[in-house]
Amino acid sequence: MNAQNLKRQSINPPPTQVFYDNFHFSQATRVGDMIWVSGQVGIDATMTPGKDVEEQAHLAFQGLRNVLEAAGATLADVVELMTFHTELQGDMQAFAQVKDQYFPDRYPSWTAVGISQLALPGLRLEIRAVAVAGCGNA
Template sequence: MTRQAIVPKELQSYYSDWKMAPGLISGQHVFLTGFTGTDPGGNLPEDPEAQIRNAFEKIGLVLREANLDYGSLVEMTSYHVGLRAHLEVFKAVRADYVVEPYPAWTAIEVAGFVQEGAIVEIRPIAALD
């Protein structure tokens, strides 16, 4: 099976520094790395809504690099520190990005992430067809 890394220029450090592809085409799907809410400069805003939007914007970078859009998403898992504290904000922001038919979604509470202060990480899967 042929696999192809999807590496938008804005996310090149994921590939070169962390040795992981922001997205990887395998078969008829694109598997995306989990994205937290850092901004393009690597800074983490304190505002939960800003973090969540930043994560969705990074997803969009990968989708566009693969000539896809948010309508290509078929599944997403979101990991949350303080899930109940920002679930409604997450749902509202998510609604700005996902389109019908809506992707499957699982939300999981976790203890923390690599970057202190991160409250969310989103790992989606998109279909090529």
């Protein structure tokens, strides 16, 4: 791979530029075919958390999908998931069922971590991912 292919790109699809501007981080960073996606949370367009773990998981996975698409990838290209849960034991089964809707086969590696709180009140989970653009097509 030549140096031009290793150019670092910040990925901030609309309307996520506000996070870059206010909190100084990108929704994703792409170098070559590798994409590192920042934690996606279960909030809607008004920054309101979903009412339960299922709704928050759907919102977070939709955010993950949108960021990956802006980076030139898809959910099929995800090779690693790391999820953070404020209610790990109680939410794990429901979260896993939602996750399986977005990853019905060719499962990525996955680490789930229990934590005490997330950045916004009411959030129960956060999803970060690593993808390799184009690998899901193989």
